[in-house]
Amino acid sequence: MSYVEMYRYGYNIEFYYNKKEWVFYSILKIATAFSLGEQSIFVLVSLVYTFFWVYLICLLKNAGYRVWLIVLLYFTVTGIYQNQLNGLRQYMAIAILPCVFVLLYQRKYFVATILTAIATLCHASFILVYPFLFVFLFRPTPKKIAFLFIFGFATSAFFIPKLLPVIVNMLFGNYAGYFDSELSASANLLSVLTKLYYFPLFIWAFVKYCKSYREEANNKNYKMLMYFFMVLAVTYWLFIVNMYFGFFGRVSQYFMIFYIFPIYYLVDKLIKEKRTYLTIVIFAYLLLPYILKVTLFATAEYEYQTILGLL
16 A cells, blocks of 8 residues: 555554554654645655754764765665655664664764664664664674674575574564565566675775774774674675565665765775875766666666756
């Protein structure tokens, strides 16, 4: 059932209340109570999403990061901007996720706890992120990141595909029907393989980190990036599970935001080293597939009309 039908006929609104997804429930109630129109649901969700995205940018700017680079990587690498209207409730939670991690690193535990609760009330699946919130208990090192890459691959390739039906039945009974629906069909192989496109940049960033680890051990900004690199290392290979269960792509979307931090580290290092040529090459490497996705090979959420089409 579409969100438009929920607005028009009031179907299933209480369903979200019973699921304790109270943020989206409140948005539906506000839209219907004030007769804001069916499209107001998307507008209100976008306002929530934008608020937390701007909040993240402010957190990173105040911490001394290059905001323009974060924004560039967000649009070209994650695909979150194009996909956010495909899963309104989940993408509100996804917008909150990096804010929580930054706040935890800054030891602002009270605000981080509040935002974690809000994210959970946006989409129940946010509890899957909870174990990763404890990453700050472990000091990042090259050996740990390498181990997590190997561990993440083994887990995603051999264990999760076998254990996923059991876990879903135990913790998310509402989603058990996905295994017998069209959503269980394996993801398009091309969409899975495209995730490997950024792997060379991750390896390059990891190599530079290994070489500079000792001298940068006390660099607070780089240290936070390496905490995020640890999260990426253990979650990166989740796209393998999509080859077994297509709907699992929604879970892996939570961690797409972490793609940008190792690349940020790499580019930032090259800029400081005044390696202009290599920096330009990386920008071209990032921009080319994005430009192709929104122009010549635009499909699905990447295919839309622009004002240029009216000229």
